[in-house]
């Protein structure tokens with residue numbers, strides 16, 4: 001198949017920016033939040049560790065998401081990086097909104113109470129971090145929240161869930177590091 005390489009600066013063209021976005025590869029997190037008497041969970045591919053001392057993560061969340069409202073109101077979020085056994089949970093959390101439904105009733109999200117924040121945390125993940133918001137930056141159609149970890153846990157037995165070209169993937173073969 002001869003699929004052409006595409007390049008340009010036509011960033012207002014949805015075909016261009018959506019295709020470009022599909023070439024990126026990310027992990028997937030379940031972002032949990034609680035405020036105003038409501039708890040929620042959403043899928044978040046734009047989440048990563050960005051600082052070690054102090055331990056800080058960033059998440060990028062569109063203001064239209066209900067989760068955004070809950071994070072703004074509480075100043076906290078739970079970051080639960082999915083294992084490769086949790087694609088179905090990510091898909092439900094990312095396909096429905098608390099604007100319309102209570103997602104906790106759509107699937108059996110295995111939760112445990114957090115140690116330091118109000119939002120529940122998700123079991124079976126590779127990494128969980130309970131975060132307090134320390135900064136927010138408006139990027140355009142998304143806001144970047146910087147969260148400082150107040151409590152974290154990890155399970156080395158789990159392997160990460162990946163997201164690429166709109167599909168879920170498992171980690172493939174490792175590549176040996178070259179001798180330098």
Ligand SMILES: Cc1cc2nc3c(=O)[nH]c(=O)nc-3n(C[C@H](O)[C@H](O)[C@H](O)COP(=O)(O)O)c2cc1C
Pocket residue numbers: 028040041042043044045046047060061062064065066067068090091093094095096097098099142163
């Ligand atoms: C795999 C996957 C990853 C996603 N990543 C993000 C993301 O990084 N940021 C974001 O704002 N929305 C992301 N979404 C979309 C939200 O999860 C989705 O709009 C969800 O319905 C929002 O739920 P809420 O309104 O209950 O907060 C993603 C969806 C999927 C399926």
